[in-house]
Every structure is written in C-alpha cells, then in structure tokens.
Amino acid sequence: MSDYYKARRTTGLFDPKSKEPFNLSRSKIDLFCECPQCFYLDRRLGTGRPPGFPFTLNSAVDTLLKKEFDLLRKDKKPHPLFEEFKIDAIPFAHKNLNDYRDTFVGVRYLHKPSNFLVFGGVDDLWVNKEGEVIIVDYKATSKQGEVSLDAEWQIGYKRQMEIYQWLVSNNGFKVSKTGYFVYCNGDTGQDKFDARLDFKIKIIPYEGDTSWIENKLLEIKECLTKDEIPEMNPNCDYCNYRKEAVLAKLRFNKEFKNVSGNTKK
Numbered sequence: 001m002s003d004y005y006k007a008r009r010t011t012g013l014f015d016p017k018s019k020e021p022f023n024l025s026r027s028k029i030d031l032f033c034e035c036p037q038c039f040y041l042d043r044r045l046g047t048g049r050p051p052g053f054p055f056t057l058n059s060a061v062d063t064l065l066k067k068e069f070d071l072l073r074k075d076k077k078p079h080p081l082f083e084e085f086k087i088d089a090i091p092f093a094h095k096n097l098n099d100y101r102d103t104f105v106g107v108r109y110l111h112k113p114s115n116f117l118v119f120g121g122v123d124d125l126w127v128n129k130e131g132e133v134i135i136v137d138y139k140a141t142s143k144q145g146e147v148s149l150d151a152e153w154q155i156g157y158k159r160q161m162e163i164y165q166w167l168v169s170n171n172g173f174k175v176s177k178t179g180y181f182v183y184c185n186g187d188t189g190q191d192k193f194d195a196r197l198d199f200k201i202k203i204i205p206y207e208g209d210t211s212w213i214e215n216k217l218l219e220i221k222e223c224l225t226k227d228e229i230p231e232m233n234p235n236c237d238y239c240n241y242r243k244e245a246v247l248a249k250l251r252f253n254k255e256f257k258n259v260s261g262n263t264k265k
C-alpha cells in the first residue's frame with residue numbers, strides 16, 4: 001500500500017453515540033450526493049476512496065489567480081475582466097479571508113438540527129455595490145471550444161457553489177444569489193510550446209439555490225446513524241470495476257487452476 005493511502009482509517013469517523021459536533025466538509029456532502037454507500041464506508045467505517053494524483057497545474061493557476069485578485073483587493077479595484085463580463089464588483093477584503101480560503105479551516109457553520117460542523121474553503125469572495133458578498137470559484141482546464149457548466153458531471157460544481165453560499169450566508173453576510181466561476185482554458189492551438197501555456201478566461205455566472213442543503217444534512221445524519229450500509233450507485237464505474245475484478249479473479253481461478261492451486265500448463 002502506498003504511503004498516501006490508509007485503507008482503514010480510525011479518525012474522523014462518525015460515532016452515533018457521540019454528542020460532539022461532527023465535522024463535515026463540503027466535499028463529503030458531495031460524496032454523499034454521488035453515492036451514500038461510498039460516503040458511509042468512508043465516514044462511518046473508515047474506508048475511503050484512494051486519493052487521486054494532485055492536480056498541480058490546476059493548483060498553480062489557483063495560486064496565481066489568488067495573487068492577482070489580492071493585488072486588486074488591496075487597491076479596492078475591479079479586475080479588468082469585470083468590464084467584459086459586466087460584473088459590478090470588487091474583490092472583498094475581510095480580516096478572516098485567509099481562513100475562509102484555507103481548505104482545513106474554511107467557512108464554518110454549526111448546523112444544530114444535525115449537529116454537523118459544516119465547512120469548506122472558498123477560492124475567493126467579491127462584493128457588489130449593494131454590499132452583497134459574491135462566491136467565486138476558480139476552475140482550470142484545457143479543452144477545445146468554449147468552457148461552460150452544461151455537462152452533467154458539473155452538477156458537483158453547482159452544489160459546491162451553493163454550499164459556499166449557504167455557509168457564507170450563515171456566517172452573517174448578505175450573499176448574492178449569483179456566484180461566478182472564473183474558468184481558465186489552456187490554449188493548445190499554438191504552433192509550439194516555448195515553455196508557456198496561454199489561457200482564455202471566461203467568467204461564468206451561476207444562480208445558486210441553497211434550499212436543498214438543510215434536508216440533505218438531515219438525510220446524511222439519518223444515513224450515518226443507521227447500522228446499515230446504504231445501496232451503491234448502480235452507475236458508478238468504481239463499484240462496477242470492483243465487482244468485475246472479483247469476478248474476473250474467480251473465473252481465472254476456476255478456468256486456469258486445478259484444485260491444488262497449480263496453474264494449468
């Protein structure tokens with residue numbers, strides 16, 4: 001097993017008998033929406049999916065965008081792109097912004113009915129003329145044509161935006177219903193690399209609806225409290241892979257090995 005993956009974790013697990021608030025990140029809410037079984041295996045039984053490789057190029061774009069917006073935040077100036085995308089706002093300056101952006105601290109809120117301490121780190125916050133805080137998420141990709149939010153799998157991006165809107169609003173801020181994705185698309189149409197990758201940036205507005213969140217948290221609570229593993233998601237490639245891998249091994253053993261375990265010649 002690699003050093004980066006613990007297949008059997010004993011920390012951060014939900015204990016139905018505990019009265020302490022349970023830390024629940026934005027990404028784990030998304031995992032529950034994708035598949036309650038995977039979520040239960042992870043948060044209740046301690047076996048999570050192996051982590052993916054870090055997207056270091058995406059992180060580099062995030063870091064540079066943060067620096068760029070921070071310069072404008074200091075000067076209380078809008079980004080030049082705001083004119084093109086008709087956004088009347090400036091980057092929001094707040095003493096807690098660094099915490100709000102930190103993945104391990106984030107914007108936090110104790111949802112009393114579920115006793116979940118929900119948290120998530122935002123990429124950025126802007127503020128409009130009405131004093132409403134705008135949630136901003138940076139995305140980086142490289143694809144032919146225009147970037148958009150139209151693909152089915154991007155539902156996770158929308159939920160992400162809505163959870164941040166809900167968290168920031170529950171921290172006492174007036175929050176704009178419209179959030180923005182700053183979508184950077186790496187241009188591969190150049191004749192050669194020359195050690196540089198240019199990006200086209202599109203700022204995509206998204207009107208969030210947070211009305212589903214509270215019920216979802218209660219659903220999560222119910223799921224975690226039960227001593228019963230929920231159903232798997234039948235469309236999930238991971239589980240189908242897991243199932244088929246076991247079946248392939250059984251077929252192999254039956255077809256190619258004799259009873260004493262020797263491989264047939």
Ligand code: SF4
Pocket residue numbers: 034035036037038039232233234236237238239
């Ligand atoms: S269906 Fe997919 S998401 Fe669900 S438990 Fe299986 S691997 Fe996890």
